[in-house]
Amino acid sequence: MPIETEKAIKQLVIKGIKLPPQPKVLIALDAALSSGNYSMKTLAKVISTDPGITAMLFKIVGSPVFGNKKFDSLEQVLMLVGVKQTYNLVQAICLSTHISDSTRKSFEIFWTRSDEIAKLAALIAGERVSVCNIFPDQAYMAGIFHECGVPVLMLRFPEYCSTLNLDTNLCGPSLSLEDKHFNVDHCSIGYLIARHWKLPDFICKSILYHYELPREEPGVVRTLVAILQLAIHFHHRISHSENPVWRQIGAEVLEELGIASDGEQAYYEEISEHFLA
Incomplete structure (x- = not known):
């Protein structure tokens, strides 16, 4: 990691904020891939050492996001979904199973x-891939990680949810309130977790900037942020809840993804139909 990232992580440790370490299955999988000497069978064997992750992987790849395909083995998943894509999905699954407190309902709500x-x-990326060049596994990973700093703060500060009024509505914590009460924000922590877990740089930056459409960053970062924001907006619509951020950047998001402003409703109906299938 860059020196500035290491310094930032050390500062968090001083504040008592601990970043989640990579689980053993992910370290072993990364080592196998880095060696270049692997087969589908050996990779499948590594993943299968964690039954929980294996079960969630089959659930995800068998969903509408990946075309409702039926997979009979991990080797088949690796061959048909792709090694890199499967690795990305395993990273995302590992995160949600390693930052939580099973005794607290708020964590379940957050990860759901x-x-x-x-x-x-992932559905939006799959449909827009020819326009945006972001793939479903990359978008899924960014979606899981985009607010992963929140559960870290929930673990560190017992009063976090009540202070930010998130006890019943765990979405979009205020960055200004986080800074005021805890002198840190979940976007920065999420970015450091992503760097710590060696995610691609453009995904790390999309986590850092997911409340805005950064103009100074490479186009791929801006595009991934736009996909995240549209996914968040559609989630609000499906949940029948207010999304104040959309009023500020909605038009830019649609333009970035090549969707006409008057085509939002039709696009929402298309994506939500697949999501709810």
Whole structure:
């Protein structure tokens, strides 16, 4: 990691904020891929050492996001979905199973919402791939990680949810309130977790900037942020809840993704139909 990233992580440690380490299955999978000496059978064996991750992987790849395909083995998943794409999905699954407190309902609500937004983002990326060149597995990973700093703060500060009024509505915590009360924000923490877990740079930056459409970053970052914001917006619509951020950047998001302003409703109906299938 760059020196500035290491310094930032050390500052978090001083504040008592711990970033989640990569689980053993992910470290082993990364080592196998880095060696270049692997087969589908050996990779499948590594993944299968964690039954929970294996079960969630089959659930995701068998969903509408990946065409409702039926997979009979992990080797088949690796061959048909792709090694890199499967690795990305395993990373996303690992995160949601390693930052949580099973005794707190708020974590369950948070990860359910993150998974739903990730699936919406993957559907949008799949439909827009020829325009945006972002693939479903990349969008899914960004969706799971985009607010992963929130559960870290929930673990560190017991009063976090009540202070930010998130006890019943775990979405879009205020960055200004986080900074005021805790002198840190979940976007920066999420970015550092992504760097710590060695995610692609454009995904790390999309997590850092997911509340805005950064003009200074490469186009791929701006496009991925747009996909995330549209997924969040559609999730609000499906949940019948207000999304104040959309009023500020909605027009730019649609333009970035090549969707006409008067075509939003039809596009929403298309994506939500697949999501709810």
